[in-house]
Amino acid sequence: MEKYYLANYIHEVMNMVQKNMVTKTELVRVLKQLLPDNCSSVIIHTSLSSIGYIPGGTQSYIDAWIEVMSNEGTIIMPAQNANNSDPSFWKNPPVPKEWWQTIRDEMPAYRKDITPTAYIGKVPETFRQYPGVERSSHPTCSFAALGPLATYFMGTHPLDDCFNLDSPLGRIIEKDTWCALVGVGYDACTAMHLGEALSGKLPLFTQGSAILNEKGKREWVNYLSREERSEDFPLIGNEFEKTYSGDVIKGKIGEANITLIKLKPLVEYTAKWFKEEVK
Numbered sequence: 001m002e003k004y005y006l007a008n009y010i011h012e013v014m015n016m017v018q019k020n021m022v023t024k025t026e027l028v029r030v031l032k033q034l035l036p037d038n039c040s041s042v043i044i045h046t047s048l049s050s051i052g053y054i055p056g057g058t059q060s061y062i063d064a065w066i067e068v069m070s071n072e073g074t075i076i077m078p079a080q081n082a083n084n085s086d087p088s089f090w091k092n093p094p095v096p097k098e099w100w101q102t103i104r105d106e107m108p109a110y111r112k113d114i115t116p117t118a119y120i121g122k123v124p125e126t127f128r129q130y131p132g133v134e135r136s137s138h139p140t141c142s143f144a145a146l147g148p149l150a151t152y153f154m155g156t157h158p159l160d161d162c163f164n165l166d167s168p169l170g171r172i173i174e175k176d177t178w179c180a181l182v183g184v185g186y187d188a189c190t191a192m193h194l195g196e197a198l199s200g201k202l203p204l205f206t207q208g209s210a211i212l213n214e215k216g217k218r219e220w221v222n223y224l225s226r227e228e229r230s231e232d233f234p235l236i237g238n239e240f241e242k243t244y245s246g247d248v249i250k251g252k253i254g255e256a257n258i259t260l261i262k263l264k265p266l267v268e269y270t271a272k273w274f275k276e277e278v279k
Contacts, residue, residue, distance in 0.1 A: 019052035022254035027054070027064035034251045034260060041074040041149055041177040043191060043263065046123045050183030052254035058126040066146070074147030076172060078190050079128045081118045084110055084139045086208040107210040109218040110139035136168050139209035140225075143168045143190075149175060159211075159223035161204065163193035170194065173264040183256035186237030187230050191263055195236075195270025201278035202227045232273075237261075240269045 035042070044065065054060050065075055087095050087103040095103065108115075112135040117125045128135055128144040134154040136142045141162035145153045153168050153175075163169055169191055179189055186192065196202050207225035210218060240261075241248050247262035 020254045021053045021055070022051055023055060024060040024064045024067075027061065027253065028067050030251065030253050031064060031068040034249055034258065035068065036178070036249065036260070038176055039069075039073065039178045039260075041076060041147065041153075041172065041175050042069065042180050042260075043076040043078075043143075043172060043177060044123075044180045044182065045078070045184050045188040045190070046121065046180075047183035047256065048121070048123055050254075050256040052256075054254075058122045061123060062127050062130065069147065072148065074145055074149040074153065074175075075127075076143055076145045076153060076168075076177070077124045077127050078120055079117050079124055079135050079142040079144040080120055080140060080190075081110070081115055081142070082140060083107075083118045084115070084209045086206075089207070104208065104210075104220050107220070109210045109212045110137075110142075111212065112137060112142060115139075138162050138167070139211050140207070141167070143172075159209075159221065161197055161224055161226055163190070163226070164197040165194070167194070169267075173267050177263045179261045179263050179266065181259040181261070182253060183258075186233040189233055189237070189261075189266075191267055192230070192233050192236065192270045193226075193228060195267045196228060196274055197226055198267070198271035199274035199278070201274045202229065229274075232277075233270075236270055236273050237266070239273070240266055244269065 046061070048058060048061060069075055084107055087100045117128060124144065127133060130146060133144050133146045134150040135144045136154040136157035138157040138159065142157065143154065153171050156166070157168055158166050173191065173194065179191060181188060204224045204226050206222050208220055208222045210220050213219040244265050247265050249260040251258050
């Protein structure tokens with residue numbers, strides 16, 4: 001078994017050495033150069049492999065952000081888990097219809113301390129387990145945060161319309177928050193879903209998840225979720241950059257492009273775009 005893990009580790013390192021090596025020290029230096037002085041909070045989306053080989057991997061990467069933001073700044077990451085959703089909507093892959101009710105009956109309840117993230121990468125999954133990180137209460141659309149504003153940001157997260165103004169995103173955009181896209185594009189920018197919600201143009205539908213109710217008992221509940229069009233986000237982001245270039249900072253970390261965007265103007269622009277483009 002040890003040989004198996006060692007072989008996998010060596011294979012991963014060999015893939016990485018074909019790229020640059022980027023140390024935590026270098027990450028800190030570059031991030032300090034790029035981040036604006038008024039950045040009191042940042043929501044981060046990352047493709048770690050696009051950066052290059054980082055000694056310590058996800059831990060070093062997260063530690064670098066913590067050092068840069070120090071004790072005065074707040075770090076936010078997505079912590080979503082699409083597994084805890086109604087199986088009738090699953091597409092990649094779909095599951096047989098005769099399984100649906102069993103999945104609803106057997107899916108474990110969301111618990112923000114132990115429920116893993118799903119399909120969003122190693123960095124958010126590692127971050128949510130860091131000491132002091134707080135996580136919001138939504139069973140599929142949660143966020144995680146570390147820093148002085150973490151409790152405020154994560155405080156409430158209503159089930160219905162999970163990316164609306166009453167969600168953590170509504171509080172996040174009011175606090176001079178920036179978004180960091182590291183090796184990823186605008187299609188990874190979760191906060192733009194708030195723009196979708198604000199536009200009122202995309203319909204709501206009934207979703208379901210397993211939660212712990214007020215009595216601490218597992219329960220399958222239905223709630224309203226909004227259709228999403230993240231495939232439009234790259235176009236919206238590119239148009240935003242042309243109009244609001246002063247709210248965008250671009251640079252490189254290792255081999256990865258990094259784009260820093262002031263979040264509130266981006267969300268407002270997204271809402272405006274959907275109002276105008278969706279009939």
